[in-house]
Amino acid sequence: MAGRVEGKVALVTGAASGIGRACAERLAAEGAHVVLTDLSDGAGHEVAAGIASRGENASYLHQDVTDEAQWAEVIEAVRKAHGRLDILVNNAGIGLGGSVIEMSLSDFRRQMAVNVEGVFLGVKHALPLIRASGDGGSIINMSSVAGLKGAASLAGYCASKGAVRLFTKSVALECAAAQDKVRVNSVHPGIIETPIWDTIIGTGGPGANVAPQRAATLDAMAGAATPLGFKGDPSDIAEGVLWLASNESRYVTGAELVIDGGLSVR
Template structure:
C-alpha cells in the first residue's frame, strides 16, 4: 500500500549512512517529509538532496542545544513532527578491562543520552499537533542478550530498551497518542561494524573485509543463515511509523534472522 506515511514529517538521526539512510529513504518513498541529521555533512546532504522533500541538518546528538535547534528548524520548515527515529549510534568493542572510561562514556552519550535528548526535545513538537505520533528508538539484539567484548555496547542498548518502555507508559498516561517502540537489529551490513570488529575504517561503505566477516558470522550464528541489510530494518521502522501499528507501544521489534532466539 503506497503512501503509508503520506503527509507526515519524520526526523531521522544518523541518517547519512547505513540504517539511518535506509529509514530516511523508505519513509520518503511512502510520502513523508524527512529531516536527516548527522555529523557526516557531505553524505547527509546527498541523502536529503535525493529525497522528494528532504532537509539535512548537522547534528551532534549529545549536544542539548543542537537538539533544540534541530527541532526548531523542523518546526520552521515543516510545521510539525510526526515520526522521530532515534537512530544515531556508535559501537565500540573490546574487553571491559581494556575499554577506557572516556570511550565508555562517549558510547553512552551517543547511544543513550542522544535518545533521551531526542525524546525530551522532539516530544513537545509531536504533541503540539494533537494527532499523536511515533517515536522509534534504535536498540540492538545486544540490548536483549549479552556478548563477550561488547559490555559497553550492550549496556547502552539495554538502556535504550528500558528507557523506551518507560516513555511509552508516560505517553500512554498522558493520552497524547504518541507511541514509543524500540527496534533491535541483528547482524546487519552497516559501517558500525568497522569499530566493533575492526574491519576497514569508520564510515567505510561496505568494505570487502567487513562484508566477508559478517557473511561468516551470520553463517555460523543466524538461523536464517545470512546477514541482514539496512532495508530490512527500514521496513520495520516504516511499519512502526505507520497507522498499521496503531495498537503497538512499548514493544521490541526484533529483526535479526532468529539470532536472539538461538
Template sequence: MAGRVDGKVALITGGASGIGRGCAERLAKEGAVVVITDLQDAKGDEVVRAIQSAGGRAEYLHHDVTDEAAWISVVDQIRTRHARLDVLVNNAGIGLGGSILEMTLETWRKQTAVNLDGVFLGVKHAIPLMRQGGGGSIINMSSVAGLKGAANLAGYCATKGGVRLFTKAVALECAGAQDGVRVNSVHPGIIETPIWEGIGATTTPGANAPPDLDAMSAVAVPLGVKGYPEDIANGVLWLASDESRYVTGAELVIDGGLTVR
C-alpha cells in the first residue's frame, strides 16, 4: 500500500546514514516531504539525491541537535517552506561505551547532550508547529539499551532509558492538552548501523574493532539474525501514519526477540 504518509512533512535528525537514512527513504517512498538533518553534509546531500532520483521529495539541512538556536532555525525554515510539521523522528544519537570507572565527565556529557538534550530540544520546538497544523507524530529513537542494562554501556543506557520515560511524560502532556500530538519511542535491537563503530570495540575488553553482529545475533537474538535500518523504518512509518492514530506513550520494540529472553 503506497501513500501511507502522503502529503505529510517529516523531519528526521541524523538522517544521513544508518537508521535515519532508512527512515527518510521509507517515508519519502510513502509520500512524505522529508527534511533530513545531520552534521554529515556530504552524506546528507547524497541521501537527498537518492530520494529525488526515486521520485521522492527531500531536502537537507546542517544541524547540531545539541544547539537550541539550531533547532529554532530548522523549525523556522520548515515553517517558512512548508507551513506545517506532521512527523518528527528524533533519531540523531551517538554510542560511547567503556567502563564507568574510566568514563570521563566530558564523555558522559557529550553523550547526554546528543542523545537526551537533542530529543528534548526537538520535542520542545516541534510541538508548537505541529499544534498549528492540528497535530502530529513524534517518534523518539531509544534502544533496547533503554529497556535493560548492558555492561560497559552505562552512559548509553542512561540516555536511552531517559528517552523512554521522557517520551511517556510528553505523551501524557500532549494528550491532556488534546492537541493531536502523539509521542512514542522505538527500541531497536542489534541493527547493522555505523553506531557500532563507536561502541563495539569499547564494550569488549581487549577488542580493537567493531563486533561481529552476525555472530552476536546468532547467540543473543531468538530469531538468530541481525536487523537492518529498513526493519526500524517500517515501524517508524507505521507510527508516522494515521494507522497508529490510537497509539501514544508506547514502546515499539524491534529487536528479533532480544529483550524477551
C-alpha cells in the first residue's frame, strides 16, 4: 500500500541519524512532506537532500529541542511553509549510562532536558497547530524498552523514558477529552543499532572503527537478551511509526507500541 500518509505534514526531531532518519525517510516515501530537525546541520541537510533526490518532499531546520524559543520558531516555520501539521515524531534523545552514584547531577539533568522536556515542549507547541486543521493528527513520542523495565547502570535513562511513557498517556487522555481527533502514542524500541548506544556502552570514542565496534557489541547483547536473537534496525521502528502516523491506527491512542524482539517479555 503506497501513499499511506499522502498530503500530510510531519515534523521529526533528531532526524539526522538513526531512528529519526529512518522515520523521516519512511514517512516521505509514503507521501508526507517531512520537516527534519536536529543539531547536526550537515547530516540533517544531507538526509533532507537525499529524500528530495528521490522526488519526495523534505526540508531541514536546525533545532535544540530543549530550547523553548526554538520550538516556537520551528512550529511557526512549519505553519508559514505548509499551513498545517499532521504528524509530530518526538524522537530526539540522548542516552547516558553509568552507576547512579557516579552520574553527575548535570548529566542527569541534561538527559532529562532532552528526553523529557524536549517531548513536553514539542507537544506544547505543536498541538495547537495540529488541532487547527480540524482533521486531527498523530503525536508519536519515542520512549524505549527502558521506559517499561529497569536496567542496571541506566537509572537516569530509564527515568527519562518512563516519564515519556506516562506523559504520553496523560496527553492522550487530554486530547480525547477535547475531542480534537489527535492521537498520542509512545514507541518503545529495544536493541536497535543507532549512535545513541555509543554513550551507553562506551563505543563512542574517536576512530573509524566505532560503528563496527558498536555493531559487534549490540550483536552480542541482542543474542543474549532478545528472544528473537538479533538486534533491530532503525527501519523496524520506522514501520511502526508510519503505522501510528497513518489512518490505519485511527482507533489507537495512549498505547505503547513495543518493538523489541521480545526483550521486554523475557
